[in-house]
Amino acid sequence: MAGMGPWVLYNDFKASVFKKKFDLTADSLKVALVTSTSNAISATLVSAQYANITNELTTANGYTAGGATAASPTITGGGATSTITFDTADVSWTGSSSGFTARAAVLYDDTATNKDLIAYSLLDSAPADVTVASGNTLTIQIANVSTFA
Numbered sequence: 001m002a003g004m005g006p007w008v009l010y011n012d013f014k015a016s017v018f019k020k021k022f023d024l025t026a027d028s029l030k031v032a033l034v035t036s037t038s039n040a041i042s043a044t045l046v047s048a049q050y051a052n053i054t055n056e057l058t059t060a061n062g063y064t065a066g067g068a069t070a071a072s073p074t075i076t077g078g079g080a081t082s083t084i085t086f087d088t089a090d091v092s093w094t095g096s097s098s099g100f101t102a103r104a105a106v107l108y109d110d111t112a113t114n115k116d117l118i119a120y121s122l123l124d125s126a127p128a129d130v131t132v133a134s135g136n137t138l139t140i141q142i143a144n145v146s147t148f149a
Contacts, residue, residue, distance in 0.1 A: 005122035007107070007145040012048035013118050022118075024086060025073050027111035029118070031091045031140055032067035033057045033102035036129055040106045040120055050108050050115035062096040062132065070107060070142050085147045092139040095132035103129050105140045119145050 016022060034040050038055040045052070059065045070088035077084035088107075093100075107118045121140075123130040132138045 003125055004141065005125035005127070007119040007121045007142075008043050009119045009146055010045060010048040010117045011043050012045070013116065016116060021112065021116065022109055023111075024109075024118075025075055027073075027109050029070040029073055029088055030067040030108055030110045031070050031142070032065075032106045032108065033063060033093075033100075033123075034104050034106055034120075035101070036103040036127075038104065040117065041104050041122070043120075045117070048117040050110075050117065053106060053117070056106075057100055057102055061098055061100045061134075062093050063100045063102075067091075067106075067108075068093065069110075083147060086145045088142040088145070090139050090141050092137050093132065094137045095134050097134055099131060099133040099136070101129050101131045102138075103127065107142065107145065 035055040038053060039045055040053040057063045068091040070091050072089040075086050102123055104120050104122050106120045109116050
């Protein structure tokens with residue numbers, strides 16, 4: 001396994017930031033898992049909203065559709081610090097029964113009316129699918145989702 005890839009911001013998210021559509025430290029954020037055939041693995045996804053993503057994992061074997069909450073969102077920097085960084089707490093799932101397989105994680109704003117997508121990350125930067133066997137845990141590190149310098 002090559003390791004998790006960087007977080008890639010959706011183009012729609014970048015445009016929405018300037019339209020004040022998000023409060024990233026107050027809104028409820030979630031991470032969903034998708035397969036290799038999902039349209040969510042593209043920054044250019046048009047209408048980047050949760051309802052429009054294809055091939056999310058279904059509720060089974062340790063994963064729950066809709067994803068897991070990414071708690072404690074923080075934005076650091078500003079003022080005398082020129083670099084602004086957005087992070088959240090990590091999320092994880094533990095496989096059960098036959099486990100599950102995913103290609104990417106999708107971070108989205110569950111509070112926003114349209115559940116707007118923020119960013120995605122390949123679970124293996126090769127890229128390759130990641131299989132989580134029964135009893136094993138997949139932890140998604142949500143650090144440096146975006147950094148503005």
